Amino acid sequence: MGNGDVGIELGARVAGALRRGLGVEITPAEAVIRPSTRDGVDYQCNAAMSLAKKLGKPPREVAQAIVDDLDSADLVATAEIAGPGFVNIVLSDAWLADRAAALLGDERLGVEPVAEPRRYALDYSSPNVAKEMHVGHLRPTIIGDAILRLLRFAGHEVVPHNHLGDWGTPFGMLIEHLLDEGWTPGGGHSISDLNGFYQAARVKFDTDEGFATRSRQRVVLLQGGDGATLALWEVLVEQSTQHFEKVYAELGILLRPEDIYGESFYNPYLADTVADLEAKGITEVSDGALCVFPPGFTNREGDPLPLILRKRDGGYGYFTTDMATVRYWIGERDMTDLLYVVGAPQAQHFAMVFAASRMAGYLTDAHSAVHIGFGTILGEDGKTIRTRAGGTVKLSELVSDAVAHAAKTVAERSSLDADAQERVARAVGIGALKYADLSNDREKDYTFSWSRMLAKEGNTSVYLQYANARCHSVLAKSGQDVAAAPAVALTEPAERALALALLRLPAAVDAAATAYAPHKLAAYLYEAATTFTTFYDTCPILKDDVPADVRASRLVLTKLTSDVLTLGLGLMGIEAPHEL
């Protein structure tokens, strides 16, 4: 028996009991095993009620059959029928202890890789070239990064790609501005202020007719593949990429320059994709534009809503790019699943792209395409977050603010030296920024609050980091190699509760990964951490009067807690320092 989830294990036992007792076949999942909220009950089985109807027997009779034929003396201490037909299950202390002990040294901490790995293409972050990353990029970046880590750890293959906004009409004016500023490719310049550069170009475009004309001509040159123009365009991309790299490095984001598949990347595929869709006969010309009309989408007037492949002027829009994107990742890269971490307002857009992709056969039943939407970040006044001056909040400033806020508290609390405090402040500040976001359901709008995310109490990343630091403190002081003697004995309720909590990691990872919902992992980690602090408070470990075997057992639980917290935080892209 492997180190899978306890619920699955119990489900398999219940399924066995029903097969033996009533000749009924169910899957472990259909056993409806849930952690119980009842005092003194670990898990409950809710299968009897729903099965009763199908079998034409009273629910309690079905429950009785489960209890009678439950071949599980090794892991279940008691299984009792309660209420209308619940089966309350208490696990055996010895089994819990053995399972916990077996986790020691298991770098996956009981999480088995998925049986059937998928190949995911994950689109996230997606900033724009020639613009600084701002607060609007925070969520897609950290949510996408957490999903990348989660899916990879779950055992899937994931190719992240950064869909840069690196193409389109603004680049005419940006390139002209670059020329006006005396730029040459390879000239060793750098743009220190991307936003200032963009705004200066914009102002000239709006006020200087000659400049505007040159800009429009420049767009034509760019799209025509003019070598000199492309070289200048690459300067802009290069300068911007450097900026993105810096922000990603500060935030601890996994995206690398080689993960960039910007809009320009799909440019060579657009004409062919459009031709292919025309050849498949699913396009029609409407108002001069070449369109696909996926069923079920209507506009304000109730007329069918088009997905525009080629505009009246012959140009391509983002629909075309996204169709080409689907075709590329499925057709050329052989992905099975496409994930897009993009704001909720794009829901209809993606629904149409996916629908059209299925019409075209780009997506089949073997594929899935999911828009992983997320809500807006709101300020504490409930409105879109802005600077005091009403401007856009730069992401790099947000990150340094988070670290600066954290540094203040660290200075008050920590006894570490200045260098170590600086590292801790980064871990705490950036952890707070990420955890505040990832611990909320991503689909909802999220209220941004420094005071809440960096609070010294409550459900925050620092609480988890603090619990982990306490573990490390005890382990360091013990002077023992915990791995040498992985014997666990559970006598105190707090020890038992902790072991049980530690064994729930696989279920939490699975829930978070399958629903692309990092907050499910966050909720679990917080529960594990609170269970640990209760244990820490009630169960002395290194005190003189603690017997050696009890101490050894508690050290194992402490080590495992630290492992679980470190792994879990890591899956959210959050560091777990040994000391705070």
Next chain:
RNA sequence: GCCCCUGUAGCUCAGCGGAUAGAGCAGGAGCCUUCUAAGCUCUUGGCCGCAGGUUCGAGUCCUGCCAGGGGCACCA
């Protein structure tokens, strides 16, 4: 007008068709000569937006309302 998302404690949020709906913050009462008090224990606080329906069982599924947000043809 149609479509999508959201409505759960004073605030911020969890909640997988299952039992008496949970956390954190804020409010109240305690706990540090003892392994990190960024902590712990106890406690106050709910017509789960409203109304129907399905079900043995609904915060959860369905329908209709109400409120907030978003989207709805050539910007991405």
